[in-house]
Amino acid sequence: MPLQDGLESTMLIRSGTAHSDVPIIALTAHGLDGDRERCLAAGMDDYIQKPLRRADVLRVVQTWAGRRHRPSAPPAPAPPPAPALSTAVDIWPPRQLLPALLAAAEQHIVNMEEAAREHDETAVRAEAHALEGAAAIARTSRIQRGARTVGHSARNQDWDQVLSALARLRDECDLLRGIGEGGSQVAAG
Numbered sequence: 001m002p003l004q005d006g007l008e009s010t011m012l013i014r015s016g017t018a019h020s021d022v023p024i025i026a027l028t029a030h031g032l033d034g035d036r037e038r039c040l041a042a043g044m045d046d047y048i049q050k051p052l053r054r055a056d057v058l059r060v061v062q063t064w065a066g067r068r069h070r071p072s073a074p075p076a077p078a079p080p081p082a083p084a085l086s087t088a089v090d091i092w093p094p095r096q097l098l099p100a101l102l103a104a105a106e107q108h109i110v111n112m113e114e115a116a117r118e119h120d121e122t123a124v125r126a127e128a129h130a131l132e133g134a135a136a137i138a139r140t141s142r143i144q145r146g147a148r149t150v151g152h153s154a155r156n157q158d159w160d161q162v163l164s165a166l167a168r169l170r171d172e173c174d175l176l177r178g179i180g181e182g183g184s185q186v187a188a189g
Contacts, residue, residue, distance in 0.1 A: 007042040014043040021068040025060055027052075029136030029144075050136060098176060101138045105131055105173050109166055112150060116162045124154035124162060142172045 010024050026039035026047040036047045045064060048056050108131040115123035128151035135144035146169035153161040 006044075007038060010039075010042045010044050023064040023067060025064065029133045098138065098140075101134055101140060101143070102173055102177055104134055105143060105169070108147075109170055109173070112166055113163070116154070116159055116166070119157070119159060121154045121157060125151045128154065140172075140176060143169065143176070146172055 006026060006028075013022070013024065014020050023045045024043065026036075026044045027050070028035055028039070028047070029050045035049075039047050046060050048060055108127045112124050112127045115127065128147045132144050132147035132151065135141070135147060146165060149165045150162055150169065153159075153165055
Protein backbone atom coordinates (compact mmCIF):
# COMPACT_ATOMS: atom_id res chain seq x y z
CA MET A 1 0.00 0.00 0.00
CA PRO A 2 1.39 3.39 -0.85
CA LEU A 3 0.81 5.18 2.46
CA GLN A 4 0.67 2.39 5.01
CA ASP A 5 1.48 -1.28 4.81
CA GLY A 6 -0.89 -4.03 5.87
CA LEU A 7 0.89 -4.64 9.16
CA GLU A 8 0.57 -0.98 10.16
CA SER A 9 -3.06 -0.88 9.02
CA THR A 10 -3.89 -4.01 11.02
CA MET A 11 -2.27 -2.69 14.20
CA LEU A 12 -4.18 0.59 13.78
CA ILE A 13 -7.50 -1.23 13.31
CA ARG A 14 -6.85 -3.55 16.25
CA SER A 15 -5.91 -0.64 18.55
CA GLY A 16 -9.20 1.20 17.88
CA THR A 17 -12.60 0.39 19.28
CA ALA A 18 -14.70 0.56 16.11
CA HIS A 19 -14.30 -2.47 13.86
CA SER A 20 -11.46 -3.91 15.94
CA ASP A 21 -13.15 -7.31 15.82
CA VAL A 22 -13.46 -7.54 12.03
CA PRO A 23 -11.46 -10.45 10.59
CA ILE A 24 -8.36 -9.33 8.67
CA ILE A 25 -6.88 -11.64 6.07
CA ALA A 26 -3.38 -11.01 4.70
CA LEU A 27 -3.09 -11.27 0.95
CA THR A 28 0.57 -11.01 0.09
CA ALA A 29 2.58 -11.12 -3.07
CA HIS A 30 5.84 -11.42 -1.17
CA GLY A 31 5.80 -14.97 0.13
CA LEU A 32 8.98 -14.47 2.13
CA ASP A 33 9.98 -16.63 5.09
CA GLY A 34 8.29 -15.36 8.23
CA ASP A 35 5.61 -13.29 6.43
CA ARG A 36 2.77 -15.44 7.75
CA GLU A 37 4.05 -15.22 11.31
CA ARG A 38 4.53 -11.42 11.08
CA CYS A 39 1.01 -10.98 9.76
CA LEU A 40 -0.53 -13.09 12.51
CA ALA A 41 1.59 -11.37 15.17
CA ALA A 42 0.32 -7.98 13.93
CA GLY A 43 -3.25 -9.13 14.59
CA MET A 44 -4.34 -10.57 11.26
CA ASP A 45 -6.51 -13.65 11.41
CA ASP A 46 -5.30 -15.58 8.39
CA TYR A 47 -2.91 -15.44 5.46
CA ILE A 48 -3.09 -16.14 1.73
CA GLN A 49 -0.08 -15.95 -0.58
CA LYS A 50 -0.15 -15.12 -4.28
CA PRO A 51 -0.47 -16.73 -6.72
CA LEU A 52 -3.99 -17.30 -5.46
CA ARG A 53 -5.26 -20.82 -5.40
CA ARG A 54 -8.98 -21.41 -5.37
CA ALA A 55 -8.69 -23.89 -2.47
CA ASP A 56 -6.88 -21.34 -0.27
CA VAL A 57 -9.45 -18.60 -0.94
CA LEU A 58 -12.36 -20.97 -0.25
CA ARG A 59 -10.72 -22.22 2.96
CA VAL A 60 -10.30 -18.69 4.28
CA VAL A 61 -13.80 -17.56 3.29
CA GLN A 62 -15.35 -20.65 4.86
CA THR A 63 -13.28 -20.21 8.02
CA TRP A 64 -13.96 -16.51 8.58
CA ALA A 65 -17.36 -15.77 7.00
CA GLY A 66 -19.61 -14.47 9.78
CA ARG A 67 -16.92 -14.76 12.47
CA ARG A 68 -15.19 -12.08 14.48
CA HIS A 69 -11.53 -11.61 15.36
CA ARG A 70 -10.59 -13.22 18.66
CA PRO A 71 -7.20 -12.07 19.96
CA SER A 72 -6.79 -15.20 22.06
CA ALA A 73 -7.73 -17.58 19.24
CA PRO A 74 -4.87 -19.75 18.01
CA PRO A 75 -3.86 -18.99 14.45
CA ALA A 76 -5.18 -21.20 11.69
CA PRO A 77 -2.73 -23.93 10.66
CA ALA A 78 -0.39 -23.02 7.84
CA PRO A 79 -1.61 -24.19 4.44
CA PRO A 80 0.60 -26.59 2.52
CA PRO A 81 3.28 -24.89 0.43
CA ALA A 82 2.23 -23.67 -2.99
CA PRO A 83 3.03 -26.10 -5.79
CA ALA A 84 6.15 -25.60 -7.84
CA LEU A 85 5.60 -23.06 -10.56
CA SER A 86 5.72 -25.64 -13.33
CA THR A 87 2.94 -27.74 -11.72
CA ALA A 88 0.61 -24.95 -10.55
CA VAL A 89 -2.76 -25.12 -12.27
CA ASP A 90 -4.00 -21.57 -11.60
CA ILE A 91 -0.96 -19.73 -13.01
CA TRP A 92 1.03 -19.63 -16.21
CA PRO A 93 4.80 -19.88 -16.71
CA PRO A 94 6.58 -16.62 -15.85
CA ARG A 95 8.57 -16.56 -19.12
CA GLN A 96 5.29 -15.72 -20.84
CA LEU A 97 4.86 -12.79 -18.44
CA LEU A 98 8.34 -11.39 -18.93
CA PRO A 99 7.71 -9.09 -21.93
CA ALA A 100 4.65 -7.53 -20.29
CA LEU A 101 6.43 -7.19 -16.95
CA LEU A 102 9.46 -5.53 -18.53
CA ALA A 103 7.31 -3.09 -20.50
CA ALA A 104 5.35 -2.20 -17.36
CA ALA A 105 8.56 -1.98 -15.31
CA GLU A 106 10.06 0.48 -17.78
CA GLN A 107 7.04 2.76 -17.48
CA HIS A 108 6.99 2.45 -13.67
CA ILE A 109 10.71 3.31 -13.52
CA VAL A 110 10.24 6.38 -15.73
CA ASN A 111 7.29 7.49 -13.58
CA MET A 112 9.28 6.93 -10.37
CA GLU A 113 12.26 8.88 -11.70
CA GLU A 114 10.02 11.83 -12.55
CA ALA A 115 8.28 11.68 -9.18
CA ALA A 116 11.62 11.36 -7.34
CA ARG A 117 12.94 14.49 -9.04
CA GLU A 118 9.86 16.28 -7.69
CA HIS A 119 10.25 14.61 -4.26
CA ASP A 120 6.74 13.18 -4.59
CA GLU A 121 6.83 10.40 -2.02
CA THR A 122 3.24 9.29 -2.62
CA ALA A 123 3.70 8.87 -6.36
CA VAL A 124 7.02 7.01 -6.00
CA ARG A 125 5.57 4.65 -3.41
CA ALA A 126 2.43 3.99 -5.47
CA GLU A 127 4.49 3.14 -8.57
CA ALA A 128 6.91 1.01 -6.53
CA HIS A 129 4.02 -0.89 -4.96
CA ALA A 130 2.45 -1.58 -8.36
CA LEU A 131 5.75 -2.82 -9.78
CA GLU A 132 6.43 -4.95 -6.70
CA GLY A 133 3.08 -6.70 -7.14
CA ALA A 134 3.61 -7.30 -10.84
CA ALA A 135 7.09 -8.66 -10.18
CA ALA A 136 5.74 -11.01 -7.51
CA ILE A 137 3.16 -12.43 -9.90
CA ALA A 138 5.87 -12.98 -12.51
CA ARG A 139 8.15 -14.53 -9.85
CA THR A 140 10.97 -12.05 -10.47
CA SER A 141 12.17 -11.63 -6.90
CA ARG A 142 15.06 -9.28 -7.69
CA ILE A 143 12.74 -6.76 -9.35
CA GLN A 144 10.28 -7.26 -6.52
CA ARG A 145 12.97 -6.52 -3.90
CA GLY A 146 14.26 -3.58 -5.96
CA ALA A 147 10.80 -2.03 -6.14
CA ARG A 148 10.38 -2.54 -2.39
CA THR A 149 13.72 -0.79 -1.78
CA VAL A 150 12.61 2.16 -3.90
CA GLY A 151 9.37 2.43 -1.92
CA HIS A 152 11.13 2.26 1.45
CA SER A 153 13.71 4.83 0.36
CA ALA A 154 10.94 7.20 -0.77
CA ARG A 155 9.17 6.69 2.53
CA ASN A 156 12.39 7.79 4.24
CA GLN A 157 12.67 10.75 1.86
CA ASP A 158 16.14 9.52 0.81
CA TRP A 159 16.01 10.72 -2.78
CA ASP A 160 19.63 9.83 -3.61
CA GLN A 161 18.91 6.26 -2.50
CA VAL A 162 15.69 6.24 -4.54
CA LEU A 163 17.58 7.20 -7.70
CA SER A 164 20.36 4.71 -6.95
CA ALA A 165 17.82 1.91 -6.37
CA LEU A 166 16.06 2.85 -9.61
CA ALA A 167 19.35 2.53 -11.51
CA ARG A 168 19.86 -0.95 -10.03
CA LEU A 169 16.25 -1.82 -10.88
CA ARG A 170 16.83 -0.77 -14.49
CA ASP A 171 19.93 -3.04 -14.55
CA GLU A 172 17.86 -5.98 -13.27
CA CYS A 173 15.30 -5.36 -16.02
CA ASP A 174 18.09 -5.34 -18.62
CA LEU A 175 19.37 -8.64 -17.25
CA LEU A 176 15.92 -10.20 -17.45
CA ARG A 177 15.40 -8.79 -20.93
CA GLY A 178 18.52 -10.68 -22.01
CA ILE A 179 17.21 -13.89 -20.46
CA GLY A 180 13.80 -13.41 -22.07
CA GLU A 181 15.43 -12.99 -25.46
CA GLY A 182 17.13 -16.34 -25.09
CA GLY A 183 20.33 -15.10 -23.47
CA SER A 184 22.43 -17.50 -21.47
CA GLN A 185 22.58 -15.35 -18.35
CA VAL A 186 21.02 -16.73 -15.19
CA ALA A 187 19.17 -14.52 -12.70
CA ALA A 188 19.35 -15.63 -9.11
CA GLY A 189 16.25 -15.04 -6.99
